[in-house]
Amino acid sequence: MPQGIATHFPFSAVVGCQPGALDDMGLALILTTIAPEIGGVLVRGEKGTAKSTTVRGLAAILPPIEAYATDRFSIDPDDATASSPDGPFGPEAERITRAVRLVELPVGATEDRVLGSLHLERALAHGKVEYEPGLLARAHRGILYVDEVNLLNDHLVDLLLDAAATGRATVERDSVSVEHAARFVLIGTMNPEEGELRPQLLDRFGLTVEVAAPRDPALRAEVVRRRMAYDSAPGDFAASYAVQEADLTARIEKARAAVEGVELSDAALLLIAKVCAGFEVDGLRADIVTARTAVAHAAWAGRSAVTKADIRRAAILALPHRRRRNPFDAPGLDEDLLDRLLAEDDLPEPPEPDGPGEADDSTTREDSGPSSSGESSADTPASESSERSETPDPTPSERSEDPQGSGPAPTDSTVAATQPYRPKLLRVDGLGEGADGRRSRAISRRGQVAGVAPQGVGTGLHMVATLQAAAGAQPARGRTDGPVILRAEDLRRAVRIGQEANLVLFCVDASGSMAARKRMSAVKTAILSLLLDAYRRRDKVGLVTFRGAGAEVVLPPTRSVDVAAARLDEIPAGGRTPLAAGLLEAARVIQRERLRDPRTRPLLVIVTDGRATDGADGVARSQQAADHLATLGITTVVVDSESGPLRFGLARQLAVRLGAEHLPVGEVSSTALTEAAAMGPIQNMRSA
Structure with missing residues (x-):
């Protein structure tokens, strides 16, 4: 193995990150290192798309920095305005030149680990109050990388983003008062299937890119070829990309030196404002980030003034995640609208390419593919698909199915939910010790x-x-x-x-007795509203449905409420009502989750009219299943979907048997239950 050659996977070896043809992810990472005030990058994508590998390769291509040998806070010796808690440093202080640090923040990190705190050993052994720097101090003038940032506690994400925006960290605790510089490039990666960031936090990331595995067999083969070559001889593989790595380093250094001199004309700034207004983004952060990104892109491309090409590329990176109107909207940008907005202005076009990298304005990661990495894109699950047929509403005779199961089973139908509303807050009884969230006391x-x-x-x-x-x-x-x-x-x-946060498991009756459009629409709207509430409270959610011959786990417990909402929309209604199967399947899902994490406290939401129509003994089996479920000590809410003038009250009877709260579907709204919630007995209240 050649000496002195780094054995990390080279950034330029990533398919899509070649110096002259950067894809969205590679370009976003480089632009935010050219102008850290952009505010960092959030990379969203399925597993096996080399998100982590690409980020780790980035640090190696950044120009080295100078620092004082004894300075734990890595201030710039050539910056007369910089100060360090370890200083002051005289002219004779020893200097070192070192590589840029890539500091990784674990998902389970504490606030003390991030900010720093009192040095416990010296306080106890020597009676001295001394500050021990945290990860923010170590990341100064480097990269702070958070893998699975969507699983990080919200208050830590807030803290990181505040430090990234202000460039400083302040610690006031345990007799310690310290303020130090904390200017770093913040990079987060996440798999949306495992849950989303809150919109407020999503907006705080300067740039966001979506990555996906390539569909072109030739590109996939190239990914495998490079990965296998790297695994067999890491040093030789890294050496074969040394020239490309050096070219990237030199170009980043040149762009950093030029970025201050790039002209952002009034016409260009007005066009940026017009684009942001045209996409109806909230606030002015989008305008600021787009302007900074356009300037950095112009410097990267070797231009002295911002052009339409720079604004277009900046908008593609800075605006998609700011257009989400609610948590269930997928991020994205209408490029046709972007082109129309840009066409309305006469800002000059860019000059002809005269150097490497000018051609990177049109490539995307979907076209160029992900990198070769330790994450295998082959293990990405294929998207599930199902064919659903739309049918007319059931006839009145089909809707008046007998509670004992003698009525005919209607044909399947799929009904969409309407606009969600703010639901009543459901809580788990007692005091837990689960992951931080916003639902139950712990x-x-x-x-x-x-x-x-x-x-x-x-x-x-x-x-x-x-x-x-x-x-x-x-x-x-x-x-x-x-x-x-x-x-x-x-x-x-x-x-x-x-x-x-809790596991909120929905057990939904999708049988023929629910097939009436008005009823199923009300049920899906109530569930969608509860899903939205679960999203805001950082819960895991799962979805079990029962209809026809049995029950099905439509969605295993996940933090991706977006996926749950999509699966909910696909649920058809029709067939008989195997209530017992639904209850037992819900119990099995909860027991499996408790084995995975004993701290998990579930909230079971059963949505049904209480009927059991899967045979002559359906009622007896449903009662036995309810008795079994009641022994598990699960906080349960029965959302009663029964409607109409003739009601049997079976869902209420089920709630009594389960020791659960009974909640008519029309009262899921918090507005409808304000007075009722205040009057309920303490031990049965699940609301606040």
């Missing part, structure tokens, strides 16, 4: 301190309580002055009461 990493507890209980070290416990024992340990003698039994942890 012992949490953040929240109000409710007390202290011995080691092994609680969510974080409580410094004051620990020192108080140790202080009273010092005479017995032979210590009257000097450092505190600390033992394991002295440790105390803070008990914080916050909120957790």
